[in-house]
Amino acid sequence: MVPVSTHTAAPTEGIPSAPGAFIQDRLAGWVSDLTTLHELTERLAGTSTLDSALHELLVAGAALVGAARGLLVLEPADGRGPSRTIGLGLSHAELGHIETVPRSATAYGRFLDGLPDTGAPVASPDILGDPGLDPRCREVAARLGYAASYAQPLATGAAGPAGTAGTTGPEGTARATGRLGAAVWLYDEPAEPLERQCHLVGVYARYAAEHLARLLELERARADVAAVAEELLPxxxxxxxxxxxxxxxxxxxxxxxxxxxxxxxxxxxxxxxxxxxxxxxxxxxxxxxxxxxxxxxxxxxxxxxxxxxxxxxxxxxxxxxxxxxxxxxxxxxxxxxxxxxxxxxxxxxxxxxxxxxxxxxxxxxxxxxxxxxxxxxxxxxxxxxxxxxxxxxxxxxxxxxxxxxxxxxxxxxxxxxxxxxxxxxxxxxxxxxxxxxxxxxxxxxxxxxxxxxxxxxxxxx
The missing domain is CATH 3.60.40.10 (PPM-type phosphatase domain)
Structure with a gap:
């Protein structure tokens, strides 16, 4: 038993009180963020095919940045493929409209083309009100009903200067590194993700890129084996x-x-x-x-x-x-x-x-x-x-x-x-x-x- 004193000590002069509520809120926020990242990465790790991993990445990223729609372009920099474009909340026709925008006028297109200074995420908080954007960007955005976007590059961390190098893992198998693709999430109203949201989706994207690189090599190996099998048949x-x-x-x-x-x-x-x-x-x-x-x-x-x-x-x-x-x-x-x-x-x-x-x-x-x-x-x-x-x-x-x-x-x-x-x-x-x-x-x-x-x-x- 701990005895409780009946005397109250006088407050100490000149010493500020500890910001307990603020620290507790920050700790609670960090714990919540870590829990969310853990759940999302666990779900991503459970995917065994490239298509399922791409879809999971797009959905999880939309939840992290608070967007309802988006698209993901898989286009490995080594040129060996496969190349795919999938959408979230977008039909094939709407994806086709977005692809009519010149690649050089989009943040994800500049990243996929390997242009200088394109390795960081890019936010466009007000597409319709930004006169610096290509007119076709504003035209497509108005037609499809989105007003802002956030583009996140997908790349592994072991890329060479040109982003096309490869690494060899402990098992001795080459794995694709460098630029893999880019994800873009779309907002219905002018908006921009918070700094905390950008940090979370960046951490998640780095993990997702490594997972995608493994699945990409696995799919390529399967395609090579399937091609050999077809050649062995009449x-x-x-x-x-x-x-x-x-x-x-x-x-x-x-x-x-x-x-x-x-x-x-x-x-x-x-x-x-x-x-x-x-x-x-x-x-x-x-x-x-x-x-x-x-x-x-x-x-x-x-x-x-x-x-x-x-x-x-x-x-x-x-x-x-x-x-x-x-x-x-x-x-x-x-x-x-x-x-x-x-x-x-x-x-x-x-x-x-x-x-x-x-x-x-x-x-x-x-x-x-x-x-x-x-x-x-x-x-x-x-x-x-x-x-x-x-x-x-x-x-x-x-x-x-x-x-x-x-x-x-x-x-x-x-x-x-x-x-x-x-x-x-x-x-x-x-x-x-x-x-x-x-x-x-x-x-x-x-x-x-x-x-x-x-x-x-x-x-x-």
Missing amino acids: SRLPRIPGVRLAARRRAGPGTGGDWYDALPLPDDALGLAIGSVGGSGPAALAAMGRLRAGLRAYAVMEGEDPVAVLSDLELLLRMTEPSAAATALYAYCEPDRRTIVLAGAGHTPPLVTGERRTEFVETTLSAPLGMLSCWEAPSVEFTPRPGETVLFYTDGLLRRTGDTRDRAFARLHAAAAGVPKVLRQDPGAVADHVLRTVLPADGTGRSGATEDVAVLAARFD
Whole structure:
């Protein structure tokens, strides 16, 4: 217990009282600002794609400076792209109007062009009343209904003199530095953010630029891998009398090893193949390229025997990729007789669809390539009817639905059965309808699955 004195001390003369209320207000303001920055940076750090990060940055900046609208221009100074312009509270047409203003007349345009003395934020508190601005700036502002703006450059801190240098992180990977873009927030009335707001959005923008630089390099790497994957697939499908072909591929973020192939064989025969290599990234792409090249060679030598083709492919996989596993399906087709002989190695069964039937082809149960010391499974033969389309697809189509295996197969069956009659003449239209129906609108399943999807459609006359 602390005893309380009953005597009151006399006030000390000449010593001012401590400004307690002022200090408490300042401390409370700092704590509030730090809390706000922490929440906004946490939300930004949770974004995993470049588009989502750009949108989050634009929304958070608008909240910090007290604006309702704005736009963000991503234009890396190294010229490698990607370049994008997104808006907040602005339609595409309104963004187009803003882009009609000469770049040299806008603060963000001067920064993106790397002009001197353009590395700091720029406030335009009264656009309509500023005679020093370009007349087109005032004209567009009056048309779109904004009266002030605040432009914040987006740049990483390790730029060279020209703003285009690059740094190498501890992992040894080059990361883009320098000018990345600029954000502009618009006010409906003449206004200017407070000094405190400018400081907060500046701190947030520096953190956001580093995050954007990481996502930018990741997107570039994904684009490079996707370009390599496209080069490994057929540039065009063969034209064989009696059959029409179409192929579709939906690459996931990791760009896995899903592939397809179609090659003409002697006597107007046709070899169709589809498969998937486990994993993702460059290793999966390399394995995919080797398997596809090997299958083409084996199909030319012994294409009439799908079992022999897949047996040779199994040996190739064990010799070149001893730790990898893959699924594959190869079909030998004679379009003039409308016969298909196929064998599969752990792959999903084809689906034949037409006006009178939609059913899965019964294939023999077999293990994926690389799972057994010696692979072999009997082949099956079936005859599609005139006007029917046979769909070969990879397992990613089922996994992206987010459903259980049985429900995913049922969903695929219903999508194929529901193809409108007017579309059944075109195998590409059939494949597009199935993909639109089976896959959710965002391309991912309810479980967040983002595997590659490959579909090969063959319509027999």
